[in-house]
Amino acid sequence: MAISEQLPSPRKRRGRKPAQKRKAKAALAELEPLDVLLPPDTSFDPIMTASGAMEMPQPDGSLIFDFAPEQSHPQTTNHLDNLAMQLSDLENGRIANELHEGIESDDQGRQPWLNDRAKGIDLLGLKLEEPKSGAGSSSAPLEGMSVVRHPLLLEAVLRGHANALGEFLPSAGPVKVKNDGAQTSQADDLSETLERDFNHYLTTTASEYYPDTDRMLMLTYFGGTMAKKVYTCPIRRRPVSESVDPKDLIFSNTATDLKNASRVTHRITMRRSVMKRMQLLGVYRNVPLNNPSPEPNAVDQKIARQQGTEVTPQRPDDQDYVIDECYCELDIAGFEHREDGEITGLPLPYRVTIERNSRQVLEIRRNWAEDDQQYTAKMPFVIYTFVPGFGLYGIGLLHILGNTTSAVTAAWREMLDAGMFANFPGLLRAKTSGRQTDNQIRVPPGGCAEIDTGSLPIQQAVMALPYKEPGPATMALVDNIAQTGQRLGGSAEVSIGEGKQDAPVGTTLALIEQATKIMSAVHKRLHSAQSEEFRLLLDEFRADPEALWRHNKKAAKFWDVPRFLAALENIALVPVADPNTPSHMHRLMKAMALKQLSMGNPLYNQKEVDSYIMQEAGIGDPERFFLPPQPPAPPPLDPIKVAETQLKGQELELRKADAGMKYVDKHADRKNKRDIAVLNLARELAIHPESDPVVDEQLQQMTPMLGVPIIRAPARPMMPMRQMRPPARPMPMVPPLAMMRMAPRMGLGP
Numbered sequence: 165m166a167i168s169e170q171l172p173s174p175r176k177r178r179g180r181k182p183a184q185k186r187k188a189k190a191a192l193a194e195l196e197p198l199d200v201l202l203p204p205d206t207s208f209d210p211i212m213t214a215s216g217a218m219e220m221p222q223p224d225g226s227l228i229f230d231f232a233p234e235q236s237h238p239q240t241t242n243h244l245d246n247l248a249m250q251l252s253d254l255e256n257g258r259i260a261n262e263l264h265e266g267i268e269s270d271d272q273g274r275q276p277w278l279n280d281r282a283k284g285i286d287l288l289g290l291k292l293e294e295p296k297s298g299a300g301s302s303s304a305p306l307e308g309m310s311v312v313r314h315p316l317l318l319e320a321v322l323r324g325h326a327n328a329l330g331e332f333l334p335s336a337g338p339v340k341v342k343n344d345g346a347q348t349s350q351a352d353d354l355s356e357t358l359e360r361d362f363n364h365y366l367t368t369t370a371s372e373y374y375p376d377t378d379r380m381l382m383l384t385y386f387g388g389t390m391a392k393k394v395y396t397c398p399i400r401r402r403p404v405s406e407s408v409d410p411k412d413l414i415f416s417n418t419a420t421d422l423k424n425a426s427r428v429t430h431r432i433t434m435r436r437s438v439m440k441r442m443q444l445l446g447v448y449r450n451v452p453l454n455n456p457s458p459e460p461n462a463v464d465q466k467i468a469r470q471q472g473t474e475v476t477p478q479r480p481d482d483q484d485y486v487i488d489e490c491y492c493e494l495d496i497a498g499f500e501h502r503e504d505g506e507i508t509g510l511p512l513p514y515r516v517t518i519e520r521n522s523r524q525v526l527e528i529r530r531n532w533a534e535d536d537q538q539y540t541a542k543m544p545f546v547i548y549t550f551v552p553g554f555g556l557y558g559i560g561l562l563h564i565l566g567n568t569t570s571a572v573t574a575a576w577r578e579m580l581d582a583g584m585f586a587n588f589p590g591l592l593r594a595k596t597s598g599r600q601t602d603n604q605i606r607v608p609p610g611g612c613a614e615i616d617t618g619s620l621p622i623q624q625a626v627m628a629l630p631y632k633e634p635g636p637a638t639m640a641l642v643d644n645i646a647q648t649g650q651r652l653g654g655s656a657e658v659s660i661g662e663g664k665q666d667a668p669v670g671t672t673l674a675l676i677e678q679a680t681k682i683m684s685a686v687h688k689r690l691h692s693a694q695s696e697e698f699r700l701l702l703d704e705f706r707a708d709p710e711a712l713w714r715h716n717k718k719a720a721k722f723w724d725v726p727r728f729l730a731a732l733e734n735i736a737l738v739p740v741a742d743p744n745t746p747s748h749m750h751r752l753m754k755a756m757a758l759k760q761l762s763m764g765n766p767l768y769n770q771k772e773v774d775s776y777i778m779q780e781a782g783i784g785d786p787e788r789f790f791l792p793p794q795p796p797a798p799p800p801l802d803p804i805k806v807a808e809t810q811l812k813g814q815e816l817e818l819r820k821a822d823a824g825m826k827y828v829d830k831h832a833d834r835k836n837k838r839d840i841a842v843l844n845l846a847r848e849l850a851i852h853p854e855s856d857p858v859v860d861e862q863l864q865q866m867t868p869m870l871g872v873p874i875i876r877a878p879a880r881p882m883m884p885m886r887q888m889r890p891p892a893r894p895m896p897m898v899p900p901l902a903m904m905r906m907a908p909r910m911g912l913g914p
Contacts, residue, residue, distance in 0.1 A: 243534040246527045247499060247514075248449055255497055256525040260518050263490050267429050270414045275462075277557060278411060281387055282466040284562035287569050288321070288386075289313030291470050310580040314572040316646060317565045320653035324385040324561070324683065331687065331741040332381065332694060333374055337363025339698060340740045354731050361712060361719040362737060369715045370404060380407035380548065384690070388550040388560025392693075393430065394700035395544050398447050399438070402711040403704035405697055408545065410557065411463040419556050422543050430545075431520075432487040433458065439485050448526035453519050456485045486520040491531060491541065501539070513541035544700065548693045550686055561653055568649040575642045578634070585631040592627045654683045691743040698737045706732065755780045 248256055293311040332338055339362050341355040366373045377392075384390040391408040412431045419425035434442075443450040460468070460475040468475045477483055493511035495501070501510040513531040518524065532539045549558035617625035705712055709728045713719035755777040762768035771790060778786035 243530055246447070246449070246529060247496065248516075248525045248528040251496070251498070251525075251528070256528075257523075259494065259496070259516060259528070260523045260525045263427075263488070263492060263516055263518060264520075264523055266427055266492075267414060267488055267490060270416050270427065270429065274414070278462045280566075281411065281562070282462040284317075284386065284566060285463075285466045285470055287313065287562070287566055287573075288318045289315055290318070310577045310584075312573075312576055312580065314569055314576050314646070316572055316649045316653070317561060317569040320561045320565055320650070321382065321385050324654060324686070325382040327683065328381045328385070328687070328690060329378060332690065332739060333377060334740060336740075337367055338377075338694070338740055339363050339366065339737050342736045342738050344734050344736065351734070354727075355735055357722060358731050358735055359737075361716065361723070364716060364719070365712060369402070373405060376405075376407050381690075383407075383409065384548045384550055384560070385686075386560055387562055388553065388558035389556075390548045392546045392548065392697050393544050394546065394697060394704060396704050396708060396711075398445050399441055402714065403701055403708070405701060409463075411461060413545070415556060421556065422545055422547060423541070425556075426493060428491045428543070428545070430489045430491075432489060433484040434487050435484055436481075442526075448517065449524070451524050451526075452522075453485065453524060454522040455480060456483045457521055458483060458486050487526070488518045488520050490516045490518065491543065492516060493541075494528075496528070510539075512539055546693050546697045546700065549689050552689075565649050565653050568645060568652070572642060572645050572649065575638070575645070579638065579642070582631060582634050585629075586633045589628040589631050592629065652682075654686075687741075688743050691739055691741055694739045694741070698739070702732060702737060752781060 251259075289312075295309065295311055337359075339359060341359040343351055343355045380390045380392065387410065389410045391410065391413055392405050393408050394403065394405045396402070397404045408430060414429040414431060415422065415425045416427055419428075422428055439448070439453070442448045458476055465475055492514060494514050494516070495509060495511045496514070499512075500507045501512055502508065515527070515529045515531045517526040517528075519526060531541050533542070547556070547558075550561070551559040551564075553559045615622070615626065706729065709723075709725045712728065713723045758773060759777060762770060762773045774790075775786045778789070
């Protein structure tokens, strides 16, 4: 049975009769009970509560029944639901007015800071200006005065930005992994894959990351403070990390840290199409909004003039909505903090989005983790600071070099104007001279001008003002101011190439460290901020793991949700930049110091040292420069067996030497015997020539023994005894060795 058939159709009635009340209770008792969270100071009948109807007693004794109470909020709502869709318009309006008043108060308190930042944009000297030719046409107070600006501040910003860009945004990606778990081959492969895919995400998938971070680093060096906002974009369906200019980040004046600020507001300019998309996706309430009417601040106006554009578009349809996304603490009726069922009145952290012009609440969402019993607020912002200031706003090169740049600029203009007036001085003319057609006497090059001197010498009628040119003291003062500013801003050149070319590496490193101390401190702060940024990105990926490979087909083949979450347990993502190395030059000098230390030291792996040096120098794939791995060396031999082998080898050598000596001795004996035999034969032949047949027979018998054929010369005819002369002196004894040499000539052998 429908409730509408049992109860009267009007929504609220006063003074119903008891019989009607009993019938209504009976009808509602048939419905299933629903858990509801009741608004404060409202009395509910237990039976009426089951259907969500509300009974409100009045002072006159009458009752009000509301069968569609606007302030009943079921406890079963999702933790991240948009609570603004469940609140009444009255409660949404109260929240919007309360936050709008607080945001306006915070915005008014930072106006001096905005004015200083606007002045700093002029000090950069990026606006092209012409020398003054009329009133109000330029920044020069006098006609013809120079408007040039010294580039001291701009030089320091560009140098610092270029250095930070090379360190924090390398071409291969800004992230490296840090594995705190077990060092296994599987864990190493998982870490390398996560590092590769995360760098692919930041360089390819999130294509806005590199240009946006590039701009953020430049503004950090300029103004001293920038922020990164890490959140999941419902339109792009992935986590993003976008820079936020501090002119669009409003917080209470007394805050020294974002986590301790009671109210932090991000002012967003949103196109009409994006607003409509957010409403269609259910992120924002689909409520009618007024036509936007943006109110640019001093910084927005200065930036527009510097770029040569208009602050707001000319067509009303092109103007953007201004959204205030406020991270605050509220005590919302129906969603109060309760302890033991009692309302405590503790304000809880929420994220409230309001359209500024119409003051319509677009969303209210809880800003703490669902399982957090301490209700700790989540802050999606990371502050990048150049130098910490006295409050939340940091100190940048604008504040450090602003006054110095103004002084050098004034000195430059004075010197230029002095030179101009020295070349084109002003004139004083005597009143007694005749009337001229014009009081400005200008003589063009190669021309002349006629004047009436009234019969006075021309030197007495007209006199040039005695302007002085800039002296050496002025030039030295300007140079001193500029050098002091460069040294303070960290843009001075480091003189490490002067002096001895073989200076020790430690001395060179000391010079670099002394000259880059300020930049090293800045580098450490930026490194810490980027580490926090990557930590927030991982938190967003834990909530939506598939976002990492949703737009990367190659990574989708490897990752799944359990594997990705398991990888994040022991793996942390940190910046690839070294917090102790602020520049590429410093890194190369440290690498060369390592090379000098490892040379000739067997404790170092020279291949790893050379690979590290090439990587630091920006040389990719250093493995291609090394020889292929050599085959493994044989295992070391047993020293005892080696000694035994050496002894056996020595014994064998001795035996070989002994056998060789015996062979030589035997061969020498045989040779001696042969020589003696030959000598005896020669003696016999000389004494008994008639015994040739016998000698031949003996030679034939000795031939096998000697091993060589013996051919004796033919016998000569004997001379008669009477023809023979007696020897004049006795024949000398021929030594055996000489006899052996003579034997061949005597036909006794070879």
